[in-house]
Amino acid sequence: MKFSKTTQNVCKYFEECTDKSATDGVQYFGDTKRTACERILWLLIWIISVIVCTIFLVQTYEKWDRSPVFVTIGAGQMPIQDISFPAVTICPKTKYNRDLFTHSDVMYKSYADQVNLTESEKLELEYMMMVCKRDSKNNSRYHKYYDTNMLHFLNKVKPNVNETFRKCRFAGVEKSCDKVFTPIFTKTGVCYTFNILDHEELFTEDVPRFEDFYTTRKSVCFNQPYSKKCKNVYPKRATSSGNAAGFSVELVASAKDLDFKCVNPIQGYKIILHDPADIPTWSHDYFLLPLNMALMASVTPEVITTELDLKSYPPNKRQCYFDEEKVLTKLKHYSQSNCEAECLIQLMEHDTQCTDFYFPRTNLSDKICGMGSLEAVEFFEKRLINTILDPDDVEFFNRIDLENAKEHCNCLPSCSSVDYSTETTQSHYFWEGMTNSDNNSSYRSVLAVFFKEGQYIPLQRKEMFGAMDFIAYSGGLLGLFIGGSFMSLVELVYFLTLRIVCNIKMFGKEFWHGNKD
Numbered sequence: 001m002k003f004s005k006t007t008q009n010v011c012k013y014f015e016e017c018t019d020k021s022a023t024d025g026v027q028y029f030g031d032t033k034r035t036a037c038e039r040i041l042w043l044l045i046w047i048i049s050v051i052v053c054t055i056f057l058v059q060t061y062e063k064w065d066r067s068p069v070f071v072t073i074g075a076g077q078m079p080i081q082d083i084s085f086p087a088v089t090i091c092p093k094t095k096y097n098r099d100l101f102t103h104s105d106v107m108y109k110s111y112a113d114q115v116n117l118t119e120s121e122k123l124e125l126e127y128m129m130m131v132c133k134r135d136s137k138n139n140s141r142y143h144k145y146y147d148t149n150m151l152h153f154l155n156k157v158k159p160n161v162n163e164t165f166r167k168c169r170f171a172g173v174e175k176s177c178d179k180v181f182t183p184i185f186t187k188t189g190v191c192y193t194f195n196i197l198d199h200e201e202l203f204t205e206d207v208p209r210f211e212d213f214y215t216t217r218k219s220v221c222f223n224q225p226y227s228k229k230c231k232n233v234y235p236k237r238a239t240s241s242g243n244a245a246g247f248s249v250e251l252v253a254s255a256k257d258l259d260f261k262c263v264n265p266i267q268g269y270k271i272i273l274h275d276p277a278d279i280p281t282w283s284h285d286y287f288l289l290p291l292n293m294a295l296m297a298s299v300t301p302e303v304i305t306t307e308l309d310l311k312s313y314p315p316n317k318r319q320c321y322f323d324e325e326k327v328l329t330k331l332k333h334y335s336q337s338n339c340e341a342e343c344l345i346q347l348m349e350h351d352t353q354c355t356d357f358y359f360p361r362t363n364l365s366d367k368i369c370g371m372g373s374l375e376a377v378e379f380f381e382k383r384l385i386n387t388i389l390d391p392d393d394v395e396f397f398n399r400i401d402l403e404n405a406k407e408h409c410n411c412l413p414s415c416s417s418v419d420y421s422t423e424t425t426q427s428h429y430f431w432e433g434m435t436n437s438d439n440n441s442s443y444r445s446v447l448a449v450f451f452k453e454g455q456y457i458p459l460q461r462k463e464m465f466g467a468m469d470f471i472a473y474s475g476g477l478l479g480l481f482i483g484g485s486f487m488s489l490v491e492l493v494y495f496l497t498l499r500i501v502c503n504i505k506m507f508g509k510e511f512w513h514g515n516k517d
Contacts, residue, residue, distance in 0.1 A: 011032075013500075025046045025482065052481060053482060060470065060473055068317055069313070069464060070461070070462060070464045072462055073460075074459060079454065080241065080301065080453070082226050085170075086275070087274050087278070088271065090191060090269050091186060093263045094159055094164075094253050094254075095131050095263070096158065098256050124153060129142075130357060132261075132262035132263060140372060143370040145369065151185070151364075154190055155183070158189070161178045164252055165177035165251060167248070170236060181193065184213055187358055191280070198216045198219070199213070200218075201219055219234050219235065248447065248448040251446070253268075254441065266288065268288055270286050271295075273297070273422055279331065279337075279338065292428065293428060294445065294446040294448075295446070297422050297424050297449045298425075300451075301421075301451070301456045304415075304416070304417050306416060306460070307460065307461065310462075320413050320461065322416075330345065330362070335417065336411050336413045343411060344356075344359070347380050348377060351376060354366070356377055
C-alpha cells in the first residue's frame with residue numbers, strides 16, 4: 001500500500017519520537033520492526049497506565065482543593081500563663097429584687113382585672129415577661145417596640161451585686177465583689193461577668209455605653225504570651241492549676257426573691273465560661289449551679305492556632321477567618337459566636353426594624369423588640385441556631401434577602417481561638433453549720449473555677465500539602481505508572497514544536513520528519 005508523503009512523514013516522525021522518548025513503554029508500540037500484536041499490546045498497556053494515573057491525579061487534586069488544611073497537635077505543651085483565664089458569667093435565676101418589683105403580684109392582678117393595671121404596671125409587666133417565661137403566641141396585644149426605659153427598669157430592679165455575691169477570690173486574694181463583677185445584658189436578663197474586656201475594647205466606637213454595664217479595667221498584654229515584662233495582666237491569668245490559683249465566689253439568694261411564676265422550678269444560677277473578648281450568647285455552653293450546692297468547675301483550654309502560610313487560601317477552604325479578614329460592625333474582636341450575634345442583629349434590624357434588648361445598638365434610642373415582636377425574634381433565633389444558610393430553607397429565603405444573609409452570617413471559626421472545656425462536680429453546701437444559724441430566709445451556693453492542668457496542648461491548622469507537595473506527589477504517580485517526569489513533558493513539547501521547525505530548515509518541508517533517506 002502506497003501512502004501519501006504527509007502520511008509517510010508523520011509515521012517516520014512518530015517512530016523517531018517514540019524511539020527517543022524516555023517514557024516507559026512508548027518505544028515498543030512505535031517500533032515498526034516489531035509485530036503488530038506486540039505493538040498493540042504495549043499501546044493498550046500504556047493507555048491503561050495513563051488512565052489509572054490520571055484518575056489518581058484527579059483524586060489527589062480534588063482532595064487538595066476540597067480540604068487543603070488539617071488540624072494537628074502543636075509542638076509540645078504550653079504553660080497556661082500564656083492564655084487568659086476564662087470570663088465567668090453568672091446569671092441568677094432570681095431576676096429582680098422583690099423590694100423593688102413583684103412580678104407575680106402584678107401578674108395576678110392582671111389576671112383578675114387588667115383594666116385596673118396602671119399603664120406603668122402594664123409596661124413593667126411586659127418588660128419582665130421578656131426575661132421570664134416567654135410565650136411567643138397571641139402577643140398582638142403587647143407593645144411591638146420598647147425604648148431605653150426597659151433597660152433602665154431591668155437595671156433598677158436587678159439583684160444587688162454585693163448582696164448576691166460574696167467572698168470573691170482570685171488566686172487566693174479576696175476583693176470586693178462589686179469591683180470584680182460587671183453587669184451585662186443577656187437573653188435571660190441582667191447577668192454579672194468576671195474577667196471580661198471593657199466596653200471600649202469589646203465594642204466598636206459606634207456602640208454607646210449604657211450605665212456601668214461592661215465596665216472593667218483596660219486590658220494589659222491581652223493575647224500575648226507570658227512575659228515578665230507584663231505585670232498586672234488583664235484579663236487575669238492563672239499562674240498554676242488547682243483551686244488555689246483559680247476563681248471562687250459565694251452566691252446568696254433571698255427566699256423572698258424567688259418567683260416560680262417568672263422562671264421554672266429549677267432555681268439557682270446559669271454559669272457560662274467564655275473568652276474575655278466574646279459576649280456570652282446562646283451558642284456558649286453553660287451549666288447550672290443549684291441553690292445550697294457547691295460546684296467545682298475544672299477547665300481544660302482548647303487552643304487552636306493557624307499557620308500564616310494558610311492566608312493564601314480563601315477562608316472557606318481553610319475553614320476559618322483571620323482577624324483582619326472579617327470585620328464586625330459592633331464588636332471589635334472576631335469570633336464565631338460574636339459573628340453569629342451580629343448576624344442575628346442585622347437580620348432582625350432588616351426584617352423587624354428592631355433588636356433584642358441584650359444586643360448592642362448603634363444608638364441607645366434604637367428600637368428594642370417588644371413582646372409584640374417576639375414571634376419574629378424567635379423565628380430568626382431558631383433559624384440561626386439550626387444553621388441559617390441552609391439552601392433548602394425556602395421559608396427563610398422568602399423572608400430575608402439572600403445576599404444580606406450570606407454577607408453577615410458566614411460565621412466560620414476564628415483562626416486563633418480559645419475554648420474552655422469544663423468538667424464539673426458538686427455536693428451539698430452546708431453553710432448553716434458555719435454560721436450557727438437556723439435562718440431559712442436565704443440560700444447559699446459556692447462556685448469555684450480553675451484550670452485542671454498547669455499546661456495545655458495546643459492544636460494547629462496546617463497546610464495538608466502545598467503546590468510543591470502536589471507537584472512532587474504528581475511526579476511520583478507519573479514515574480510509577482509511565483516513567484514520566486518534567487523532562488518528559490519538555491521532551492513532548494520539543495518534538496511537537498522546535499524539532500519540526502529545525503527539521504524543516506535542515507531538510508526542507510518535504511522531509512520535515514528529519515531524514516531524506
